[in-house]
Amino acid sequence: MQTRRKFIRETGLGMAALLAANPVVFASDANDEVKKLTILHTNDVHSRLESFPMDGSANAGKAGVAPRAALINKIRNEGNEVLLLDSGDIFQGTPYFNMFDGEPEIKAMQMMGYEACTMGNHDFDAGLENFHTKIRTHAKFPVVICNYDFRETVMEHSYVPYHIIKKGGLDIGITGVGIELAGLVPDKLYGKTKYLDPIMEVNRTAHYLKKDKKCDFVICLSHLGDRYADNKVSDEIMAKETENIDLILGGHTHRFFEAPREYQNKAGKKILVNQVGWAGIKLGRLDYSFSRSRGQNLDNNQSLSVGKKEGE
Amino acid sequence: MSIYRRLFFSIAVCIVLGACQRQYVPQKVDYSGYNINVKDSGSKNLQDFLQPYKDSVAKLMDKVVGTLDSTLKNSTPDGTLGNFIADAYLTMAKQKFNPNAAISFMNIGGIRLGSIPAGPVKRGKIYEVMPFDNEMYILEVPGNILREYLDAIAGDRGGGVAGIKFQIADKKAINITINGKPLDTTARYIMVNSDYVVNGGGNFYGLKDLKKERTGYLLRNAILDYIAEFTSRNQPIKIPDDKRITSAN
Numbered sequence: 092m093q094t095r096r097k098f099i100r101e102t103g104l105g106m107a108a109l110l111a112a113n114p115v116v117f118a119s120d121a122n123d124e125v126k127k128l129t130i131l132h133t134n135d136v137h138s139r140l141e142s143f144p145m146d147g148s149a150n151a152g153k154a155g156v157a158p159r160a161a162l163i164n165k166i167r168n169e170g171n172e173v174l175l176l177d178s179g180d181i182f183q184g185t186p187y188f189n190m191f192d193g194e195p196e197i198k199a200m201q202m203m204g205y206e207a208c209t210m211g212n213h214d215f216d217a218g219l220e221n222f223h224t225k226i227r228t229h230a231k232f233p234v235v236i237c238n239y240d241f242r243e244t245v246m247e248h249s250y251v252p253y254h255i256i257k258k259g260g261l262d263i264g265i266t267g268v269g270i271e272l273a274g275l276v277p278d279k280l281y282g283k284t285k286y287l288d289p290i291m292e293v294n295r296t297a298h299y300l301k302k303d304k305k306c307d308f309v310i311c312l313s314h315l316g317d318r319y320a321d322n323k324v325s326d327e328i329m330a331k332e333t334e335n336i337d338l339i340l341g342g343h344t345h346r347f348f349e350a351p352r353e354y355q356n357k358a359g360k361k362i363l364v365n366q367v368g369w370a371g372i373k374l375g376r377l378d379y380s381f382s383r384s385r386g387q388n389l390d391n392n393q394s395l396s397v398g399k400k401e402g403e
Numbered sequence: 404m405s406i407y408r409r410l411f412f413s414i415a416v417c418i419v420l421g422a423c424q425r426q427y428v429p430q431k432v433d434y435s436g437y438n439i440n441v442k443d444s445g446s447k448n449l450q451d452f453l454q455p456y457k458d459s460v461a462k463l464m465d466k467v468v469g470t471l472d473s474t475l476k477n478s479t480p481d482g483t484l485g486n487f488i489a490d491a492y493l494t495m496a497k498q499k500f501n502p503n504a505a506i507s508f509m510n511i512g513g514i515r516l517g518s519i520p521a522g523p524v525k526r527g528k529i530y531e532v533m534p535f536d537n538e539m540y541i542l543e544v545p546g547n548i549l550r551e552y553l554d555a556i557a558g559d560r561g562g563g564v565a566g567i568k569f570q571i572a573d574k575k576a577i578n579i580t581i582n583g584k585p586l587d588t589t590a591r592y593i594m595v596n597s598d599y600v601v602n603g604g605g606n607f608y609g610l611k612d613l614k615k616e617r618t619g620y621l622l623r624n625a626i627l628d629y630i631a632e633f634t635s636r637n638q639p640i641k642i643p644d645d646k647r648i649t650s651a652n
Binding site: 125126137138140141142145146147148149150152153154155156157158159160161162164183184185186187188189190191195198199202203216260261262273274275277278301305306307308337347348350351363365367371372373374375376377378379380381382383384394395396397398399400 | 425426427428429430431432433434435436437438439440441442443444445446447448449450452453456457459460463464515516517518520521522527528530531534535536598599602603604605606608
C-alpha cells in the first residue's frame with residue numbers, strides 16, 4: 092500500500108509538473124497556439140574564414156566569418172528562436188586549412204553558436220583522426236550522420252545518428268546523411284568507415300524521430316548533392332523516397348538555390364530542400380510557423396505555404 | 404474531495420488532454436538568403452579571434468609568385484585554368500622525372516576556383532586553386548585504356564589537359580590526337596596524373612592496376628615551380644592559347 096501510495100503521489104506530482112510546464116493544454120483553444128522557429132544554415136564553407144580578397148574576381152569581398160557572425164547575432168537579437176546548422180565540407184579550400192588542419196574553422200563555428208553539422212567528403216581531407224580531434228577539442232555541437240558507420244574508427248564516440256533539440260516549445264529532430272566515399276575520398280583517409288544506404292538509414296531514423304520520439308519537425312542535413320543527371324542518390328531522390336523528413340538542408344553540389352525546392356514525399360506530404368552555394372557567400376534563412384495538428388488532418392502538412400520573406 | 408480522488412481526477416484530466424495533445428505541424432515558411440559581404444559590419448569577437456591565424460597565413464601566403472597578363476578561367480569542356488595546370492604538371496614532370504612524359508591531366512573536380520584574375524598572383528591563390536596535397540604520379544598507359552579514360556573525362560564535363568586534344572560527342576572522346584598524331588590504341592603513352600585519379604578517384608578505375616611511379620612531388624608545388632620559372636626570367640605566366648577539348652555537337 093505504501094508503495095502504491097508513493098507511486099500515485101509521484102505520478103500525480105509528475106503529472107502536475109507536466110501540466111505546469113505545458114500551460115497550453117489548459118488553453119481553451121490550444122490548437123491555435125502558434126510556435127515559431129528560424130532556421131539559419133550554411134553548407135560547403137570550405138575553410139573560407141576570411142572574405143574573398145578584393146582582387147577583381149567574381150566573389151571579391153563576399154563571405155567571411157566576421158560578417159556572418161554579426162548577421163547571425165542580429166537575427167538572434169530580433170528575439171527569434173534560432174537554429175543554426177551546417178551541411179558539411181567545413182574543411183579544405185583556403186591556406187587556413189593547409190596550415191591549421193581545421194582548428195579555426197571549428198572554433199569559429201562554436202563561437203557563432205552552431206548547433207549541429209553533418210560531415211562532407213572534404214572533412215576527411217586531413218584524415219579521420221584529425222576531424223575527430225578537432226571536433227572533440229573545439230566543438231560543443233554534435234556531428235550528426237546516420238549512414239556512416241564509424242564503429243571501427245576513431246570517430247566511434249564523436250558522432251551521433253540523430254540529435255533532438257528542444258527550442259521554442261518544439262522538439263526538433265536532426266539527422267544527417269553523407270555521400271558515398273569510394274571513388275570520391277581516398278580510402279586511406281576514410282579507413283574503416285562504412286557507407287550505408289542513405290535512403291534506408293534516413294527513413295529509419297526519421298521514422299524514429301517523428302513517431303517514437305514525437306518530434307514536431309525533422310531536419311536532414313545532407314551532403315549527398317541536390318540532384319544529378321543520372322540516378323545517383325541525391326536530395327531530390329531522398330525527398331521523394333522518404334517519409335517523416337520535413338526539411339533537407341543540402342550541400343556538396345555548391346548550388347545557389349533561388350528558393351527552396353518543394354517535393355511530395357513518399358507519403359504525399361510536402362518536403363522542402365534548400366542549399367546555399369558554398370564558401371559562406373550566403374546564409375540561408377527559413378522562418379517556420381507551426382500549429383498543432385488537428386482533427387482529421389492529424390499530421391498532414393500538405394497545406395504548408397511557402398513564401399519569400401519580405402525585404403530580402 | 405479526498406487526496407486520492409483529487410489525484411485520480413488530475414490524472415484523468417492529464418490522460419484526456421494528453422490524448423488531444425498532438426505534435427506541431429509546420430503551416431507556413433518564409434525563406435530568404437542573405438549575401439555575406441566584408442562591407443557589412445563584422446563581429447569584433449570573430450575578427451579578434453581570426454587575427455592571429457590571419458597573420459600567420461599572410462606571412463606565408465601573401466608573397467607574389469608571378470604575374471598574369473589576363474585571367475585564367477576554369478570552364479568546360481576545357482579552360483585556360485585547367486590547361487595551364489596541366490601544362491605545369493607536364494613541364495615539371497619532364498624536367499624532374501621523365502623527359503618522355505607525353506600527356507598530363509587535371510581533373511575538373513580538383514580545380515577549386517573559378518578563375519585566377521589578371522595581375523600579381525599570390526602564393527595563397529595557388530593553394531586555393533589546388534588545396535589538396537595530391538602527389539604527382541607518372542605511369543605508362545596502353546592506348547586502349549587511355550581511350551577509356553578519355554571517355555570517362557568526356558562523360559564528366561571535361562577537364563584540363565596537356566599534350567593531347569580531342570572532341571566530345573555524345574559523352575565519348577573522338578578525334579583524339581597526342582602531340583599532333585592520332586591515338587594509337589596499341590601504343591603506350593607516358594601520362595602525368597594525380598594520386599587521386601590514378602587510384603580511382605572520380606570513379607575511373609582503369610588506371611588503378613597499372614604500374615606507376617610515385618614521385619612524392621606535390622602537384623601544388625609543380626604549379627608553383629612552373630610559375631617560378633617565368634618569374635625568374637621576368638616573364639608573365641604563359642597562358643594556354645589553344646582549345647584542347649571541344650564539343651563536337
